[in-house]
Structure formats: structure tokens, C-alpha cells
Amino acid sequence: MTVPTDLDRRFREAAARSQLLDAAYDVIDSELGPLLAAVTDRGLARISFDPEPEQELESLALLAGRRVLRSPRALDETRSELDDYFAGRRTAFDLALDMRGLPEFTLRVLSELAKVPYGQTATYGELAERAGNPRASRAVGTVMNRNRIPIVLPCHRIVGSSGDLVGYGGGLERKERLLRLEGAML
Structure with missing residues (x-):
């Protein structure tokens, strides 16, 4: 039926x-x-x-x-x-986020990630330092890979220590497109 x-x-x-x-x-x-x-x-x-x-x-x-x-x-x-x-009319999101079930370290990293401004990038190491554990850049990479809310929590703004685009759950092409949209890549 x-x-x-x-x-x-x-x-x-x-x-x-x-x-x-x-x-x-x-x-x-x-x-x-x-x-x-x-x-x-x-x-x-x-x-x-x-x-x-x-x-x-x-x-x-x-x-x-x-x-x-x-x-x-x-x-x-x-x-x-x-x-x-x-459409380029919004540079920050005002949505409430459901972050339940995430470990404390992940919440700290995602909280710091949310502060990376539109059109700018940070490295995994910088994000680890901001989250209170400067030696945890690999762990930050894992958090980025498991980000349940990409785009809104802008893991696309996190780049390798050399500034190279590395790792993105949606694929590097999407990461590059998002950074170009924001004017972070020339």
C-alpha cells in the first residue's frame, strides 16, 4: 500500500x-x-x-x-x-547546536573551531593549542574528521602546518570550494 x-x-x-x-x-x-x-x-x-x-x-x-x-x-x-x-550573505551561523554525547576534549576543540573567523584559516596545531593541549594536533585532526556539523562548525578552515589543504570528510574539492567561497584562498 x-x-x-x-x-x-x-x-x-x-x-x-x-x-x-x-x-x-x-x-x-x-x-x-x-x-x-x-x-x-x-x-x-x-x-x-x-x-x-x-x-x-x-x-x-x-x-x-x-x-x-x-x-x-x-x-x-x-x-x-x-x-x-x-549566497555570500552570511559569515556566521546563529543556529543552536546539539552537541550531546561528545567527549570534553572534542567539545573544547569544536568550541575553539567555531571561533576561527570566516575567510581565515588556522592549523591543526594552533587549534590544539587553543583547546589547551598543544601536542594534540593529531587528536584535533580526528575531531575534525568526525565533526558531525561541518560547514556550520567550520572544519574546512583548518589546514596543515604548511598551509596545505589536508583531510576533509567531504573531500578536498569541497574544502577548497568552501575556502574560495569565503575568500580564504586566492
Whole structure:
């Protein structure tokens, strides 16, 4: 049996309005291709470059709860801020973030990462120092690789000690495109 599209949409919107969802997600079109984004009642919880990542949704359900549904309207604010960012109208995000379940060191690193200004870069070593552990540049690299909210938490702004582009979960091409968008690469 197939559920009519309109009925499905109304069901999802009613579930979101009634706060019956633990997390809502949608696929957002962007300059980098489709992005899967997910929110909880605490804020933005995920951005993935893979628009159909079963593993991402499973880990989101483990974190937030099993009631995870595709609900486009729940992502309106996220979609709007990302659209503004890609159009060059936004240099910082105002979204609440759901960071639950992350270790203390990861939270410190991501907090310092969020302070790297638009259009600028920092190295893994600099970020490790800012997070209070100057010898932890490799650990910072691991945190960047596992960043659940790329773009908003701008791991693309972190470069190797020589200034070279290294490592990015979305691929180096996307990292370069984001840095060019921000004017950090000539």
C-alpha cells in the first residue's frame, strides 16, 4: 500500500508540530551538492555530505531517540542560514547546536573551531593549542574528521602546518570550494 504524498506530508508536519519527533531531517540542496541535515529539540545535530546515509540516521536515533522522520519544515531555519551562507550573505551561523554525547576534549576543540573567523584559516596545531593541549594536533585532526556539523562548525578552515589543504570528510574539492567561497584562498 502506498500512502498518498499529501497525507504523508501532513502526517510528518503534524508530528513535528506536536513535538512527537526526537529528530527531523531533510536533504538540502547546496552549492556543494545535496546535504543531509538533521535537527533535534536542542538544535542542529548533523550535516552530512551523503544525502542517504543510513549510518548517520542510525547514529542520530541512538543519540536523540528512535522517532526520526524526514520533516522538511523542521529544517527551514537551517536551510535558510545555509542558503545565505552559500549566497555570500552570511559569515556566521546563529543556529543552536546539539552537541550531546561528545567527549570534553572534542567539545573544547569544536568550541575553539567555531571561533576561527570566516575567510581565515588556522592549523591543526594552533587549534590544539587553543583547546589547551598543544601536542594534540593529531587528536584535533580526528575531531575534525568526525565533526558531525561541518560547514556550520567550520572544519574546512583548518589546514596543515604548511598551509596545505589536508583531510576533509567531504573531500578536498569541497574544502577548497568552501575556502574560495569565503575568500580564504586566492
